Amino acid sequence: MEIPGSPSNDEEGYYYIELSGDLPGEPFNAVADLGRNFFPAAFLPSPLPKVADQCTAWRVESAGGLNLYSLIGRRIFPSIVEHTAGLIEHFFDIVNHPPFVRSVQVSQPGGGSYSAFWKDIKEPPSRSISITDVRERSLTGEFKNLPGEKDEISYFSPGHAVICITFSEPVQSVAVKMGGRTVSGSLDKDESVWTGDFVIEEGGPPEETRTIAIDAEDKNNHYGNEGGQLDGNPATPAKRIEDYPDYHWIKYESGEDTRHSIQIKREEEGGETYTDGKGTKVFVPCGKLAFADTLVSYRRGNPAPVSAAANPSQALGEPDFSNERDSGYVTLGCGGSIVLAFTSVRLVDVPGPDLHVFEVGPDVEPTDLEISKDGARWIKIGHISGGKASVDIQPFVSAGDQFRFVKLTDLKTPCRGNWPGADIDAVAAIGCVVTK
16 A cells, blocks of 8 residues: 555555464464464465465365365354444444333323423534434423313323323333233334223222333344333433443433323212321221221230230221320230221222221331131232331232231231230221122
């Protein structure tokens, strides 16, 4: 190669391309000619006449029937092709970020509507003045409310509603949940817009927030099988960075997008709101009828509570704990249990919490929870502890199931003092149907 006036021009002569003997190791099981800096030997498809005497061994086959050309074809070229394909996929990721939820729209005939979309905030990269890059995104919303309500927040009422989700690019395997329940729907022909519908039930608290959880997979492939899951946080755009050999992602939070929610407002009919030992307000649609009011059994644990705290009838009916009189509750004792039953209602699954245990004090002591239709066959729901006193039974039951019995068993933590074990004031069926 000659550059006029350059002191570094090549001298006249014959040249050929060689593979460096400085490459680490022997990855191709071939011997390097380090003296001539050839690896594995040399590469010149058609030796020039003046250097042909140096190339007499290039086509000589080894005992295994291999020569330099077959080694190159079998050993080196596949790796080159694979690496090149990887670079192409990597470049594709530079312009093809993981999919994200671009917008969500929820509408209800004659009711409220929710519309929110991510707006790109762009700026030129540091080394460019001709292109722009998405630095961040901001969520912008538009709301239409129920008649008579201000549009600052959108309320939905019981009834049918439609949800439409627009993705940044074609996706597959879309999964949408509203308040923990799966919403059925389908993608359009371009596979970037998903539409579904759902029903808001009549029964429930006067006001309720339901989170929309969205998940999906990219329709396109990504380098190293990374970047194919939904970016759960569109506010910080995911990017691959030039960091050989990893080319890892930054600001990529793969998983569900839970940044959208709707507000539900119902007319209050017959329900009551109660305050538990932690000061939490609990709305019970069936009012006082929803509380367990029949004692089936009580087994004191060991060590047992003092006699004044061992009256199981104190756990029946509405919560009535009195700190001044130190009454209105029963202590289970270490490992003790109590079985209660509903007379006027049955426990059923509804969106959100279905059962609330009113326990005395700011902390919920670890307690095992089971429910039953007949008092003989029990379904283990799990345990309540810490700040968890409301329980959703949906993962453990079938639609339409009705339960009459509740069993609470102390999990022996802690077991000291005059009141060892859980202190139960009342048990309410938030998900309730009144029996005839």
